[in-house]
Amino acid sequence: MTEVRVPTLGESVTEATVATWFKKPGDSVAVDEMLCELETDKVTVEVPSPVAGTLSDIVAKEGDTVGVDALLANIAESGSAGPEETKPRENDAETSRGSASGGGDSVDVVVPTLGESVTEATVSTWFKKVGDSVTQDEMLCELETDKVSVEVPAPASGTLTEIVAQEGETVEANAKLAVIASGEGVSAAPKAETAPKDTQYSTPPAGDGGPGKDIKDGPAAEKAMAEAGVSRDQVKGTGKDGRATKADVAAAVAAANASPATSAPASAPRAPVAAQDEAREERVKMTRLRQTIARRLKDAQNTAAILTTYNEVDMTEVMALRSEYKDLFEKKHGVRLGFMSFFTKACCHALKEVPEVNAEIDGTDIVYKNFVHMGIAAGTPQGLVVPVIRDADSMSFAEIEKAINEKGKRARDGKLSMAEMQGGTFTISNGGVYGSLMSSPILNPPQSGILGMHKIQDRPMVINGEIKIRPMMYLALSYDHRIVDGKGAVTFLVRVKEALEDPRRLLMDL
Template identity: 50%
Template sequence: MTTEIKVPVLPESVADASVATWHVKVGDKVSRDQNLVDIETDKVVLEVVAPDDGVITEILEEEGATVLGEQVIAKVGAADSAPASSEAPKKDSSKAEATKETKETTVVKIKVPVLPESVADATIATWHVQEGDTVERDQNLVDIETDKVVLEVVAPEAGVISKITNGEGDTVLGEQDIAEITAGGAAPAASSSSESDSEAEPGDEVMSPSVRRLVSEKGLDASKIKGSGKNGKITKEDVEAFASNASKPAKSAPAPQAAVQAPTGDRTQKRVPMTRLRKTIANRLLEAKNSTAMLTTFNEINMKPIMDLRKQYKDVFEERHGARLGFMSFYVKAVVEALKRFPAVNASIDGDDIVYHNYFDVSIAVSTPRGLVTPVLRDCDKMNFAEIENGIRALALKGRDGKLTVEEMQGGNFTITNGGVFGSLLSTPIINLPQTAILGMHKIQDRPMAVNGKVEILPMMYLALSYDHRLVDGKESVGFLVTVKELLEDPARLLLDI
């Protein structure tokens, strides 16, 4: 009998998750309630346990894969079941192929990609390899960071990194040489020692995506961290322990008395340079505060009608369209209708001119490991709910993985930011220049409200509209916000266009 291992049901505000760490492999025997895999969401890590005793016969999603709620990710068979596939022949064949490689060597230069016209230079953010490392074709070697996006440079050939000419933090130009790969006979020699060096220099294969992100955030050297997980994998506990030990001052000889007079304890500090993206975010936010007459107006909406509608149709919607029915599609639809009624909010200032746009490109604020970005969802007025949900999900995944392009970041007439996913109850968002306004959505929270002379507990959410008072008057801003409120409290208006 085969039992399917599924991703747990995800919270409503979570669209998808990632496979963080597999604690078993195909062929392993497992016991009931044994932890098989960690599933990581934006907020928590979920443990998936074995429902019964058996053998792992198949693993369908590897570490780092994006998965949805209740998706099948593995299969467990009876204790006497054979694995669905054997890894031994693959290993033997790979070794056989390695012995057939020619001894001829070729030096291949690694260059910075061609930069967009609006980008003058870039910065080397992270090297994923070191000199002497063996690399495979299409393996990611280095991340190049521009003002807007992160570009991945992959290996054009399999071989050995023979030279790295520019280190992390260096400023480089388009098509500049930054490293060299020796392809050919040197690769097998380097690979023969890779197993013995794996503990000293752990790479991506011994760290899950969440652990790699934690190492990057703390600015640690992964090669110095010893993994306590299975097969030497580095866990979050290993990173935290290494960081706490590194922050403690080294014990010196008991002679000096100054240490007793001025103890430092754990009061340490670390200085790191700003990334290009963080610099750009800082400059644009400061420019928005200094160059606009920014004002914020507030309102609140009753989310019960939308929540009831989602509860009634979410299963049918997902089955029909292959996408989860979230709140963002309702927000975007309501905003587009309000922009049609109040063209000034969909306009921008260019010198002494006002530019009115007859299209509806909405920027969606997305939080990424490198900072807040606002990719653009174009022609939203021509999209249905499913297309909006799939479009936002695709942009969020690209932002998380650093795959957003310059074209996806440029443009946009209006911005929606949803701080409610992080628990924000109320905020005053800052305008995304050169736009005129930005709408902030917040946490949905049950509150007592007076309805027809009676007190009812309703799921309420605050709305905040920040706008440039040079172009948008109070009447238009309040009218825009009230229109969004009316459309969300009565979703039928979105379908009837009233």
């Protein structure tokens, strides 16, 4: 008997409501077939079947509220090899294992642990092909999750005899990726019926007579197709075994809208122009990281009452202090003295006076944090990531600079772990490095505040009745107005301004 439990629902989400059951007790289910749909405060979560078998009983009924890892149902596993669409893969795996001459053992390559709250990944790139020799710990492939890329090393030396999960496929934690035949005299035996490798762009849609003809799309995709008036044969499935996803439906709708309607005579004259434009376009599937960034930013706008307040800071004193001590600082601590440590210290100082900016909303409660885990937004070739510097309020200037330097390098190299990007209480985003003069940053949920830094620009300022040229920077604080009032937001920004215009206040704790 296999238990079906509530999956991880996301950071700060602890419970959900059972919205719909798509199966009833006694129904046969296939692996990954959708069993039910859960609703949280922010998103809808589909629960797939972990095994093939028969749904023996439903524990949590529709309308019930359930916590993370709560029991939803039980499935009696079938004694057969599984659903029809999985048999070729299993049989091929056995054939591949049996073809290894010389008595070599078969070693499965499985998806490694992906991190807290991450249950699936997409196979991004295979560095080896069937028949290649591999050595232990040599990189076989790269997986892409919502936030990070994960390299999968070879667990043993030998020959790659089978690739189970092709590029573009979505795999769950601990799923089998490939098979390695280890031992002397091992020879590869690729599958006889192997066709040209499918990618996320060539996976046949369900219902076309191909491998996915008996695959049932997820309820969310079916609902999206019904609402958009799109037929299944218009959607190219990129999910597991050719299943259609909501993103696939959106892509099909966008493609249909972009294409000229052949049935409308009025659009005929525009066809050559559209064809020329289409020839110059390039369609690239969004990475999981980019999809997650887009979803979280939109969720923040839909959920929080975001308001932005602005101020400006005279950077004269900070620049003078940095110029005076930067060589000595680097010689002693082995790291350059930048502006980020000043801003981090100033924010930690201001958060002590205005703690609601460092708090978060959890249901009907406000959770105040007596520490500062500072998120430092960093742009990378893969997209925006926010590594977290933990307990930044108790760190020195040198410790902060070292942490920022190390996290930034790991972010650019795509080596950040999930744990390094979770748990932040406040975020600093420096758009000034790209030349931004003014912007309104978007919150990083569930945080309630984010400070936007901008370009330092010489401007004429009135100082003691005289016009002087000063290096000025605009500051922007975006905050959640549900928890932070205007007075608190303005006070926070003023304290940051005061600390930067007179850094001695940081030493005096003023």
